[in-house]
Amino acid sequence: MTELPRYAYVVLADRIAAEIASGALPLGAALPGERAMTEIYSVSIGTVRRAVRELRERGLVATLPAKGTFVIAAP
Secondary structure, X not given: OOOOOXXXXXXXXXXXXXXXXXXXOOOOXXXXXXXXXXXXXXXXXXXXXXXXXXXXXXXXXEEEOOOEEEEOOOO
16 A cells, blocks of 8 residues: 655655754754745745644744744654
């Protein structure tokens, strides 16, 4: 049986979660801005926004308007 394809935003959220788990993005660290993330990860702005929303739902990051998105927990 083959594995079902996954949405790009879930793949990106998993990748960022792995960076948090490895310590590459430690507790309190700011995630790069949305536009920077589009270039870093080679994805669209919509994918970045949905991935960040997914990370918020997982309880890993919090977004402060006009301040940025910060790591608040490890997976």
